[in-house]
Amino acid sequence: MAYRIGIVGVTGAVGQELLALMAKRNFPVAELRPLASARSAGSKVTYGGKEWTVQEAKPEAFEGLDFAIFSAGGSISLALAPEAVKRGCIVIDNSSAYRMFPDVPLVIPEINAHHLANHKGIIANPNCSTAIALMGLYPLHQAFGLTRFFASTYQAVSGTGAEAMRELDAQARAWAKGETLAPKVYPHTINFNLIPQVDSFLEDGYTKEEMKMLNEGRKIMDLPGLKVTTTCVRVPVFRAHSIAISAEFERPVDIALARKAISAFPGAELCDDPANKKYPMPLDYAGKEKCGVGRLRKDTLFDNGISLWVSGDQLWKGAALNAIQIAEALHAQGRLARK
């Protein structure tokens, strides 16, 4: 069994990682159909020792595909995902467009692969910070019963895309030459700075990104009463996100048990040896499939609370890897091939 796969946004940062990870994980590919804007159509993508021609992403391009992974932003997903589904092509969507639709499963396979049973053609891939945070929080939820948590994010520029990664790179090089480069992707300089804005602002003063942790966390973990406050901050780091979390649980917590729960969880790697200055850091967790979880300690504010620190590759667990894991889970459940 091998699949005919569309990749929408193949030239972007996530698209490139998708190809690399599919190869690394020996995903069974019968046909790769790279899809992008009309501008990129005709260019070539190498995969599995073969060249595949980039085609324009338009409704007919999805004919005959088993599934497609969309990583080209919300408006492209809104326009084309229904067209793909209409043509019998399952959509795994990296954008935020469909995540909160009641009939769209929002899936992190280590947590809620069972939600895939209810899909109607579109499956949403979660927000990157949420996916990475839950690699630390979900095993603790299983052990102690999560009720609420605070999260402060330290988000890499990869979350904005390849252009933002080039902007940080260019600003850093300009700085070394004693020059300054005006920001284009971000509203402010990101090199040696922090921008406490990720995504756009809502009326209530939160950014959309900050509300994703709450809304997506509730949906993925089936916890409608979960309470969350998040502050999202862009930091001068290339591609792994980190999150400082303080969480409250229903039952009394135990740090030794918490460590065991993290170690046993497939999406997490326990990295928690303060005496030897070992804790997760973005430079160490860029290019790793598992997210690093460390700094585990009893929370000094909540009664049944744990504080922790998580780092994980935004382009991988935060995007491309989770999307492939969704495809793998669908495959394992026998739900991936065209009817």
Added chain:
Amino acid sequence: MAYRIGIVGVTGAVGQELLALMAKRNFPVAELRPLASARSAGSKVTYGGKEWTVQEAKPEAFEGLDFAIFSAGGSISLALAPEAVKRGCIVIDNSSAYRMFPDVPLVIPEINAHHLANHKGIIANPNCSTAIALMGLYPLHQAFGLTRFFASTYQAVSGTGAEAMRELDAQARAWAKGETLAPKVYPHTINFNLIPQVDSFLEDGYTKEEMKMLNEGRKIMDLPGLKVTTTCVRVPVFRAHSIAISAEFERPVDIALARKAISAFPGAELCDDPANKKYPMPLDYAGKEKCGVGRLRKDTLFDNGISLWVSGDQLWKGAALNAIQIAEALHAQGRLARK
């Protein structure tokens, strides 16, 4: 009235800022006695158009001084502050050595200048993250009654000292040349990375730095029942610290009132216009006396809660400026001259 002033650690990052700020604020200086290790003795410091010779910091060096500001680390303060006091010299100590001593006032002049009345010769200058966080929290406490808060810090390398600032600079320059420079000051690379460790670890998994926010916050604001959880993280930023805070209050909160309280507070500048992408950022608050407070919004976890974001110059409000403000407050209270 002009003072005979000792500066211990005059060659360090904070020492240099002390001189610059004393000049900027026209502090009345009769004699400047720069004090440093024996190694630096004999070198010259220019202040007020005059050259002053650096002397070795030893007990006799404090004879005849009105007051001395110590910025040379805890062990120097422990060894020499009592010697200075014995000689009639008031000590304003930047280290953490005396902060929690019951007979040592720990002072942020905008908050608790009245604690200076009880000093026995040593006055402690607070931890940098605590001082900067309280520029946002204290006016909210006055308005609504603070009960507990979460803080995640984004701490600049200046907090470690001049050598750490040079390390980030050198790592960034090496990176631009395609080279890597092994870390010396920090246990890990800081450029394009995050280090979730500031100061050393305690038995319970917290760092000393993380407990300062709790212990010093309680003492400065006279709130013995205050609950705090902090995660402290070093970020690749040169000299302003930032802190994401979610705080709970006794009384119902109102964001318009919160903004007014921040605007009216002398240590803070309201910088909170998300629609125009205005919020505090470290690049904007390096070299500013006031700390920037923004991202004010009703907290989605606490019932009477506010989330906020503060940036402030670590070397200024986090160290040198607050120390000078303590001297100015003592002067205003008529407590600074030798008896």
